[in-house]
Amino acid sequence: xxxxxxxxxxxxxxxxxxxxxxxxxxxxxxxxxxxxxxxxxxxxxxxxxxxxxxxxxxxxxxxxxxxxxxxxxxxxxxxxxxxxxxxxxxxxxxxxxxxxxxxxxxxxxxxxxxxxxxxxxxxxxxxxxxxxxxxxxxxxxxxxxxxxxxxxxxxxxxxxxxxxxxxxxxxxxxxxxxxxxxxxxxxxxxxxxxxxxxxxxxxxxxxxxxxxxxxxxxxxxxxxxxxxxxxxxxxxxxxxxxxxxxxxxxxxxxxxxxxxxxxxxxxxxxxxxxxxxxxxxxxxxxxxxxxxxxxxxxxxxxxxxxxxxxx
Numbered sequence: 001x002x003x004x005x006x007x008x009x010x011x012x013x014x015x016x017x018x019x020x021x022x023x024x025x026x027x028x029x030x031x032x033x034x035x036x037x038x039x040x041x042x043x044x045x046x047x048x049x050x051x052x053x054x055x056x057x058x059x060x061x062x063x064x065x066x067x068x069x070x071x072x073x074x075x076x077x078x079x080x081x082x083x084x085x086x087x088x089x090x091x092x093x094x095x096x097x098x099x100x101x102x103x104x105x106x107x108x109x110x111x112x113x114x115x116x117x118x119x120x121x122x123x124x125x126x127x128x129x130x131x132x133x134x135x136x137x138x139x140x141x142x143x144x145x146x147x148x149x150x151x152x153x154x155x156x157x158x159x160x161x162x163x164x165x166x167x168x169x170x171x172x173x174x175x176x177x178x179x180x181x182x183x184x185x186x187x188x189x190x191x192x193x194x195x196x197x198x199x200x201x202x203x204x205x206x207x208x209x210x211x212x213x214x215x216x217x218x219x220x221x222x223x224x225x226x227x228x229x230x231x232x233x234x235x236x237x238x239x240x241x242x243x244x245x246x247x248x249x250x251x252x253x254x255x256x257x258x259x260x261x262x263x264x265x266x267x268x269x270x271x272x273x274x275x276x277x278x279x280x281x282x283x284x285x286x287x288x289x290x291x292x293x294x295x296x297x298x299x300x301x302x303x304x305x306x307x308x309x310x311x
Contacts, residue, residue, distance in 0.1 A: 001019070001020060001021075001022050001023075001102055001103040002017065002018070002019065002020075002077075002102065002103050002130070002251045002284065002285075002286065003017075003018070003020040003062050003065075003101060003102030003103065003268060003284075004016070004017055004062065004063060004101040004287045004288070005018070005061060005062045005063075006049050006059075006060060006061055006063070006113050006152055007059045007060040007061075008046055008056070008059065009047065009049035009052070010047070010048065010147035011047070011048070012044070012047075012281070012289075012291045012292045013288070013289040013293070014047070014186045015047070015063070015287060015288040016162070016181070017284065017288075017297055019266065020039055022101060022104060022296070023072075023098060023102075023104055023106035024063060024106060025073055025083070025096075025107070025260050027075045027076045027077040027078075027108065028075055028078065028108055028109055028110075028166045028301040029075045029078070029079055029106045029107055029108045029109065030071045030073065030074045030075060030076055030081050030106070030107055030109065030112070030207045031071070031072050031073035031074075031104055031105075031106055031107075031124030031289035032067060032070065032071060032087060032089065032101070032104065032106075032107050032112075032308070033069050033070045033071075033072045033231070034067055034068075034069045034073070034102060034103055034104060034107050034307045035068050035069045035070065035121035035125075035306065035307060035309070036069070036121045036139045036304050036305065036307070037064045037066055037067050037100040037101050037125055037304070037305050038064075038066035038125040038126040038128075038129070038130075038158075038302050038303065038304050038305075039064075039158070039287075039290050039294040039302070039303040040065065040066060040129050040130070040158065041293055041294060041295075041297070042065075042124075042129075043063050043064060043065070043096055043291065043294075044294060044295045045292070046061075046063065046096055046257055046293050046304050047061075047063055048155060050207040051096070051191075051251070052189055053214065054120070054122060055094060055095055055096050056095045056096070056294065057095070057096040057097070057134075058096065058137055059097075059259070060154075061096045061097050061099065061102075062097065062100075062101055062102050063093045063096075063099045063100065063101050063150050063291075064099035064100035064101040064102075064305075065091055065100060065128075065129055066089075066090060066091075066100060066125050066126065066127075066128045066129045066130075067088065067089045067091055067105055067107065067125060067128070068071065068086070068088045068115055068121045068122075068124035068125040068127075069086070069087065069121070070084065070085070070086055070087070070090075070106075070120075071083055071084065071085045071086075071087055071200035072104075074082060074232045075109075077084075080108055080109050080112075081109065081112065085114065085121065086114065086115040086117075086121075087107075087112045087113065087114060087115055088112070088113055088114075088115045088116075088124045088125070088127055088128050088261075088262070088266060089105075089111045089112040089113070089128055089257075089264060090111055090128035090129050090132055090255070090257050090305075091107045091108070091111045091112075091257070092111065092257050093107055093108075096265055101284065101287050101305060103284075103307055108257075109259065110204075110257055110258070110259050110263070111177050111257040111259070111262075113128075113228050113259055113262040113263040113265075113266045114258060114263070114266060115266070116267075116268060116269040116270040116272055118269065118272065119269055119270075119276065121200075121306070122278050122304045122306060123275075123276040123278055124151060124269075124276070125302075125304050126158060126276040126301065126302030126304055127162075127265060127266065127269055127276050128195075128262060128265075128279060129255060130158040130159045130162050130263060130276075130302065131160075131162050131262070131265035131266075131268075131269070131276075132255045132256075132258065132262055133159045133161035133163075133240060133253075133255040134159055134160075134162040134166050134241050134263055135162075135166055135261055135265050136253065136255055136256065136258070136261060137216055137238050137253045137255075138150075138163060138166055138167055138170070138214075138216065139165070139166075139170075140174060140275050141236075141238045141251050141253045142174055142238050142299050143193055143214075143236065144167055144213075144214050144215065145170070145171075145172075145213075146170060146172070147171060147172070147173075148167075148170075148172045148173070148212050148213040148214050149172065149173040149174075149175070149208055149211070149212050149214075149226060149232075150167045150172045150173070150212060150213065150214045150215070150216065151174075151176075151177075151204070151208075151211075151212045151214070151216065151230065152164055152167065152174060152175070152177070152216045152218070153176075153177045153196070153213040153216065153218050153219045153223045153227070153297065154173075154178065154218045154219050154223075155176025155177060155186055155189075155191055155193070156176070156185055156186060156300045156301075157218065157299065157300070157301075158173075158176040158181035158299070158301060158302045159218050159240070160176065160178075160218055161185075161189060161277060161300075161301060162274055162276070163218075164176055164186065164189045164190065164198075165189045165190070165268075165274040165275070166268065166273075166274060167188055167232060167275065168190040168191070169268065169273050169274070170188070172214075173192075173269055174190060174191040174192065174193065175192045175193075175194055175198065175204065175208060175212070176189075176191035176192070176193055176195055177193075177194050177195070177196040177219075177223065178194075178196070179195065179196070179298075180181075180193070180195055181293075182300055185277075185300060191228065192208040194207060196219075196222075196223065197205070199220060200222070200223075200226045200246060201226050201286075203229060203231050204226060204230045205304045207231065209300055210231055211225075211232030212230055212231055212232055212235055213232055213234075213235050213236070214235065214236045214237075214238075215227035215228075215230070215231060215235065215236070215237045215238070216238055217237070217238065217239055217240070217241060217242065217250075218239075218240055218241055220239060220240075220241035220242025220245040221242060224239055224241070224242045224244060224245060227239075227248075227250075228248035228250070236250070236251075236254050237249065237250030237251070237311035238250055238251045238252070239251075239253070240252075240254070240255075243289075245265050256268065262274060268276045276301065276302060277300060277301030277302065277305055278301060278303075278304050279299045279301045279302060280299075280303045280304070280307055281304050282303070282304070282305050282306070283305070283307075283308060284306065284308075286297055286305075287305045288306050290303050290304075
């Protein structure tokens, strides 16, 4: 099969497009014909070796954890899916090797859910990691409730924009940090936009003087400190970007593959409660350029790579 892979840690320049062996399908997995895969910041961090303290790399590594596609072969013990089913998945194992930037991926059923019919394959590919992260942090870690005032950092990004929509659906008031060019977009999602940068704490306090019941940090550093300084008494703080959150009494979160949670996120998308904004689409052979763009950190929504099956 055609795939993107890299044989050593490094920049996007180490990524190569070429032939890789077809994946083997275990008893509890299905073979998915990949239609689209989304780029996430964790992908380039893994490629540059930042996760090697937690995840072994078995080189050559095919990157990518997000996927949308079609089941072409169920494993012998699988009865959840059949040939022809359209699925989405957060296909993460506890090592780096068999990712989704390929024509095919063998995906354990615990990582999969049915694709929302109302979303394209490109939109659906952007849902699993970002949607699961937003859903699990808001509901499992921060335990948001109707009436809470919630702060979401980088609220126009892949995780942030979905967190805004999920929190609004729960009945929360949502304030989101973003650059001015994304403020109107945040308003369309139901959030109150605030510009990040110098003076952020003062702007947040002016807008929410009583403090936030829950704060979701996706950036770290100054954003995390601003979150800690603007919490209400008893407020909850979580970060997916900076383990310094522990020093503020908060919790660090790392998204888990969970079929039931992913099905909940897919249902929200099917009902139109959450939408996925696809910023750019690249063909598989140009995945390295997609990674470079993602690493710049200015994307609104998701960057997606597609596999052309019409050629």
